């Protein structure tokens with residue numbers, strides 16, 4: 001049987017590693033840990049957070065190319081963590097795997113006695129492993145798969161819970177906002193009508209509704225029409241954008257001066273959040289044309305990719321997942337001034353979109369995702 005390393009190819013691993021390298025050399029200002037309880041803490045060297053450990057592909061590449069590098073690998077999916085622990089067993093003393101969402105980055109660092117790190121990598125979205133597992137319900141190709149879509153099946157609520165409970169307006173808003181679905185209204189109405197006869201339980205029921213509702217000419221362009229609805233539900237069930245916003249805020253605060261952040265996104269909603277978060281530090285926080293920039297308006301991030309970097313043809317040929325990639329990378333050049341708008345990294349007011357999703361909010365409150373998983377193989 002083939003090993004995970006043989007089956008799974010991380011997307012643009014060498015490019016990510018090159019972008020992170022200057023922050024990961026042991027001669028740099030590498031952050032040293034405060035506590036020294038586990039193996040991980042007894043090894044000296046720079047620290048990187050792999051916020052989406054997945055099957056450990058990027059981490060394997062980085063651990064191999066930087067013999068002194070230590071990695072804190074986060075993943076909310078227990079199955080992914082198990083696979084990564086096996087794949088990375090040769091590096092066990094330089095690796096700490098944590099079961100949580102990357103939005104809890106600050107708690108994860110505190111747990112390791114750290115307040116800042118040298119580098120942070122995030123390869124967003126679902127892994128091919130999750131898409132291939134029929135019973136996870138992420139893929140529309142498995143008609144009997146339950147409409148689940150949770151990345152961590154031990155807590156939270158399912159896509160079916162939401163679809164069987166929400167009002168038509170909210171279903172339409174979720175499909176439109178998170179899936180950029182043009183036919184969100186007719187689809188939402190068809191879902192509400194169908195569930196009056198029988199609650200939605202499996203992927204096949206939803207795929208049939210999509211097939212019956214989206215007009216034939218629209219079905220012939222832009223790939224499988226179920227893709228947008230499934231994406232929207234996955235984003236909603238896992239609060240992917242909310243968690244990404246929390247992560248970006250914390251990542252920008254948690255990387256040291258001279259440290260680097262690399263983010264790989266595969267859909268425009270995620271990339272927009274990354275672009276916005278980075279832009280706040282790349283551009284001066286002052287109107288154009290000021291003769292002298294006040295100290296608090298000075299940029300504090302360097303844009304390493306000059307906007308987003310796409311994969312070229314050969315990279316897509318090597319790994320088809322790279323086709324929709326948008327990669328952004330920054331280096332922190334100084335700490336943001338605490339009084340600048342850019343320096344105000346923590347959002348306090350709820351976004352209007354959150355008010356439009358009362359059922360999602362209620363389901364999230366009733367089914368909280370446990371912050372740190374217990375029983376993790378390598379916690």
Ligand SMILES: C[S@@+](CC[C@H](N)C(=O)[O-])C[C@H]1O[C@@H](n2cnc3c(N)ncnc32)[C@H](O)[C@@H]1O
Nearest residue numbers: 010052054055056057058075076077101102123
């Ligand atoms: C594209 S895969 C990462 C693949 C990895 N870079 C590799 O080379 O094997 C994305 C991973 O991120 C995890 N993930 C997605 N959203 C997450 C979140 N909010 N917090 C933590 N992990 C998350 C998924 O469970 C999945 O395993």
